[in-house]
Amino acid sequence: MNRNRLLDLWVGFFVALGIAALFVLALKVANASSFSAGASYSVIGKFDNIGGLKVRAPVKSAGVVVGRVTDISFDNESFEAVVVFAVADRYRFPRDSSAKILTSGLLGEQYIGLSAGGDTVNLKTGDTLKITQSAVILENLIGQFLYNRAAEGGAGDKK
Amino acid sequence: MQFILALFGALGARVNGAITRLGFASRFILAVLRLSGPSFVRFTLTIREIYFAGVMSLVIISVSGLFVGMVLGLQGYDILVRYASADAVGSMVALSLLRELGPVVAALLFASRAGSAITAEIGLMKTTEQLAAMEMMAVDPIARVVAPRFWGGVISMPILAAIFSIVGIFGGYLIAVILIGVDEGAFWSQMQAAVDLGSDVGNGFIKSFVFGIAVTWIAVFEGYDAPPTAEGVSGATTRTVVWSALAILGLDFILTALMFRGA
Amino acid sequence: MAEEPVVSLQNVSFGYDRTRLVLSDISLVVPRGKLVALMGGSGCGKTTILRLLGGVMRPTSGSARVFGCDMTTIRVAELYGLRRRMGMLFQFGALFTDLSVFDNVAFPMRERTDLPESIIRDLVLMKLHAVGLRGAHGLMPHQLSGGMARRVALARGIALDPQLMMYDEPFTGLDPISLAIIGQLIRRLNDALGASSIIVTHDVEESLRIVDYVYFVAEGRIIAEGTPDAVRKSAAPFVRQFVHGEADGSLPFHYPAPPYREQLMGR
Numbered sequence: 001m002n003r004n005r006l007l008d009l010w011v012g013f014f015v016a017l018g019i020a021a022l023f024v025l026a027l028k029v030a031n032a033s034s035f036s037a038g039a040s041y042s043v044i045g046k047f048d049n050i051g052g053l054k055v056r057a058p059v060k061s062a063g064v065v066v067g068r069v070t071d072i073s074f075d076n077e078s079f080e081a082v083v084v085f086a087v088a089d090r091y092r093f094p095r096d097s098s099a100k101i102l103t104s105g106l107l108g109e110q111y112i113g114l115s116a117g118g119d120t121v122n123l124k125t126g127d128t129l130k131i132t133q134s135a136v137i138l139e140n141l142i143g144q145f146l147y148n149r150a151a152e153g154g155a156g157d158k159k
Numbered sequence: 160m161q162f163i164l165a166l167f168g169a170l171g172a173r174v175n176g177a178i179t180r181l182g183f184a185s186r187f188i189l190a191v192l193r194l195s196g197p198s199f200v201r202f203t204l205t206i207r208e209i210y211f212a213g214v215m216s217l218v219i220i221s222v223s224g225l226f227v228g229m230v231l232g233l234q235g236y237d238i239l240v241r242y243a244s245a246d247a248v249g250s251m252v253a254l255s256l257l258r259e260l261g262p263v264v265a266a267l268l269f270a271s272r273a274g275s276a277i278t279a280e281i282g283l284m285k286t287t288e289q290l291a292a293m294e295m296m297a298v299d300p301i302a303r304v305v306a307p308r309f310w311g312g313v314i315s316m317p318i319l320a321a322i323f324s325i326v327g328i329f330g331g332y333l334i335a336v337i338l339i340g341v342d343e344g345a346f347w348s349q350m351q352a353a354v355d356l357g358s359d360v361g362n363g364f365i366k367s368f369v370f371g372i373a374v375t376w377i378a379v380f381e382g383y384d385a386p387p388t389a390e391g392v393s394g395a396t397t398r399t400v401v402w403s404a405l406a407i408l409g410l411d412f413i414l415t416a417l418m419f420r421g422a
Numbered sequence: 423m424a425e426e427p428v429v430s431l432q433n434v435s436f437g438y439d440r441t442r443l444v445l446s447d448i449s450l451v452v453p454r455g456k457l458v459a460l461m462g463g464s465g466c467g468k469t470t471i472l473r474l475l476g477g478v479m480r481p482t483s484g485s486a487r488v489f490g491c492d493m494t495t496i497r498v499a500e501l502y503g504l505r506r507r508m509g510m511l512f513q514f515g516a517l518f519t520d521l522s523v524f525d526n527v528a529f530p531m532r533e534r535t536d537l538p539e540s541i542i543r544d545l546v547l548m549k550l551h552a553v554g555l556r557g558a559h560g561l562m563p564h565q566l567s568g569g570m571a572r573r574v575a576l577a578r579g580i581a582l583d584p585q586l587m588m589y590d591e592p593f594t595g596l597d598p599i600s601l602a603i604i605g606q607l608i609r610r611l612n613d614a615l616g617a618s619s620i621i622v623t624h625d626v627e628e629s630l631r632i633v634d635y636v637y638f639v640a641e642g643r644i645i646a647e648g649t650p651d652a653v654r655k656s657a658a659p660f661v662r663q664f665v666h667g668e669a670d671g672s673l674p675f676h677y678p679a680p681p682y683r684e685q686l687m688g689r
Binding site: 007010011022025030056 | 207217325328
């Protein structure tokens with residue numbers, strides 16, 4: 001029977017090691033703590049253009065991650081992108097807050113920036129944001145710039 | 160003309176043989192699953208196999224994991240420093256290990272360390288008529304010998320892969336932080352920002368579980384199917400390692416394509 | 423009323439495919455309490471007969487009855503019940519190499535009965551005592567000599583007090599002393615258990631000394647049978663050749679080949 005005890009001891013040690021490894025992976029290596037499990041409320045934002053925004057992209061306010069994008073769809077009547085994002089329950093925002101689609105760094109990932117408004121009533125699940133600002137599309141920006149230059153140049157010629 | 164016919168004939172026989180073997184292997188795994196009751200009711204049987212497949216692989220898994228992690232640290236730093244983002248070395252090491260190298264390399268090592276041992280053991284038990292003796296005692300060898308080994312391997316493999324990843328990340332930490340001097344806070348925080356519990360840790364875990372099933376299935380089947388001679392067993396052992404490696408890499412591609420497709 | 427024999431084969435044939443028969447038209451009986459030997463050269467199908475009796479394989483034609491059950495139509499569940507009443511000693515013992523001597527003998531009891539561990543312990547020691555190896559219960563199989571391993575396997579074979587013991591080449595690769603020990607044990611255990619036994623062997627001397635009846639098998643057929651005394655005096659050419667160990671006789675020394683001179687001189 002002694003031999004079995006030793007075997008059990010080793011296997012127990014092995015399994016404990018495996019569980020410990022998973023715990024370290026979950027707590028130290030991965031960002032489990034953020035929003036995978038905690039309670040949250042869902043808010044809807046409609047954008048003309050979301051650029052490269054993806055599901056699971058972060059929602060930040062003042063640079064702090066407060067939520068994640070949970071769903072992106074297309075509204076076939078208003079021809080807008082409908083973005084649903086979950087905000088953690090412990091963060092409260094006024095009802096007239098606004099959302100922008102921003103890019104971290106020049107080539108980084110896109111995220112939603114949430115700016116607080118001044119209303120006394122807070123956002124709750126199902127609310128739609130009134131003020132949104134679409135993603136900045138580099139091609140549009142360059143096109144606009146070129147158009148403005150051409151317009152200026154044309155005006156100059158006429159003078 | 161005759162030559163071409165002979166060629167097709169040989170090819171046909173090969174394909175036919177391979178498909179027949181696949182059919183037998185599938186029937187075999189179903190029998191193993193059907194007869195798995197005793198492996199869990201009398202869990203000591205399985206514990207013994209976890210010991211041989213898992214605990215005995217611990218040393219090779221940890222040492223290899225440490226080296227792979229250290230290499231990743233060196234290479235990652237060398238590449239990332241060109242883009243002035245050496246801080247991201249932590250996230251690179253962790254992501255490569257958790258998504259790919261942890262499950263794949265651990266499974267390859269597991270196949271050559273534990274898989275071949277399982278094949279050789281079952282093959283030798285067959286050669287020395289131990290399986291036949293068991294059958295004559297009205298004890299089903301699949302329930303008593305094969306199923307515990309199968310489950311021992313399937314349980315051990317994800318644990319080994321997790322340990323491999325942890326040790327590898329520690330190896331990357333040793334190189335990047337201790338040796339090269341990347342900022343420790345940035346190393347961990349970049350890693351935590353990049354690694355997601357569900358899609359990285361979770362999918363890596365699923366991969367290692369699938370690899371564990373594939374490797375032990377191949378190992379027990381080759382052992383059970385081995386011709387009862389010395390050459391037969393050695394050939395089966397080789398086949399276990401070769402087929403396991405192919406299965407791991409092929410499955411890895413399929414799983415990666417399924418798991419990390421965009422988004 | 424005549425007692426039904428433990429084993430009876432009637433015109434049994436067996437082949438892995440239809441064209442080549444390994445056994446053809448075998449008839450034999452093993453009466454209760456008797457020790458019967460199947461003798462013949464290597465590869466003549468003796469072991470196949472044991473496999474048929476154990477239900478590992480089914481006869482192609484003919485009727486095989488063991489304990490009154492028809493082995494051609496028996497269901498798997500019944501077969502397992504039947505095997506509980508059989509014991510088998512394999513050629514080289516086939517001890518489980520990962521278990522100790524004690525655990526090897528205890529194996530059938532632990533797997534097939536619900537006896538408490540304390541009773542199993544006593545039973546195992548009794549079985550080991552019967553083969554004279556009670557002192558070796560803590561050893562592992564690789565620490566045993568060939569003869570000792572065979573005796574442990576014998577103890578394991580009789581662990582559940584079988585009514586039919588089958589021995590597959592129990593004498594191969596043993597020195598004369600171990601050989602005599604095994605031979606005596608087989609006889610003694612058969613009588614003590616009140617069991618019936620079949621020995622498959624090509625060792626003439628030892629088996630003629632212990633058995634009650636002998637069947638000679640050659641090329642898948644039974645070609646002679648009789649009691650040991652009758653066999654020793656037999657004038658049949660094959661039996662004479664086999665019993666007295668002559669190299670050439672009714673069974674030729676040479677495998678069929680083209681004429682020697684022709685093959686050496688080339689085309």
